[in-house]
């Protein structure tokens with residue numbers, strides 16, 4: 001089958017199309033899926049460049065790709081996850097990354113870890129569903145599980161036009177929170193359409209001069225944006241970052257909680 005592979009870590013030049021990839025079942029557990037669509041996340045190039053190599057050992061060549069949607073071809077009743085909740089023909093979405101017990105989503109077929117997939121909502125197309133797993137679960141875990149965001153609280157979402165940010169804005173509005181977001185001016189109409197109450201152009205404006213006494217900050221940008229964000233929180237507020245480890249000096253100085261989130265895309269709570 002066709003897949004997108006790398007044989008070593010490196011830049012985009014190490015990526016190639018392989019026309020004869022064999023699906024080795026022992027490299028994945030669970031369900032064989034015919035891939036209909038795959039989503040692209042920043043983590044895909046981070047894996048390709050070797051950012052994860054301290055944590056996860058990969059045996060090259062590997063097939064790239066994490067998020068996908070597709071149709072169950074065959075369930076594995078004999079593997080580790082022998083109790084399959086899926087049947088042939090089920091429309092599913094989720095993750096098939098080699099970093100999470102899968103065989104890689106950028107391929108015609110993949111084996112996925114059963115814990116990382118769910119039935120695809122009928123209302124979503126395959127393309128829409130393939131764009132959701134990592135960003136959707138990231139936004140949910142941050143706002144609902146880590147922040148416990150509630151109605152009438154104020155949240156600043158950095159990177160509102162991004163994959164995670166655009167879902168986070170919609171989720172925060174669904175929870176009836178007030179949403180300020182940073183985005184560049186070209187994305188202003190888009191984040192407004194997502195539901196943002198207040199839009200700050202991160203290229204020309206200084207967000208910490210504009211918003212104050214917020215309950216929550218969701219940081220999907222990192223770096224100096226993370227450092228500066230502590231100033232917009234009220235005492236007792238919380239910042240959750242997708243990139244930065246908690247800074248204890250800033251936590252103490254501003255009387256706030258800081259958390260780093262490593263998203264776990266799993267059906268199990």
Ligand SMILES: NC(=O)c1ccc[n+]([C@@H]2O[C@H](COP(=O)([O-])OP(=O)(O)OC[C@H]3O[C@@H](n4cnc5c(N)ncnc54)[C@H](OP(=O)(O)O)[C@@H]3O)[C@@H](O)[C@H]2O)c1
Pocket residue numbers: 041042043046134135138158159160161162163164165182183184202220221225241242243261262263264
């Ligand atoms: N820890 C985890 O488990 C985990 C899970 C998922 C993702 N992540 C990380 O989270 C980050 C965001 O992921 P994503 O999928 O949402 O990425 P994305 O789709 O690339 O979105 C990033 C957004 O941030 C915007 N941006 C860049 N610089 C900014 C700044 N200084 N201020 C405000 N916005 C800025 C970008 O806008 P422009 O177009 O203007 O550049 C873009 O809209 C990535 O680094 C990703 O690797 C971590």
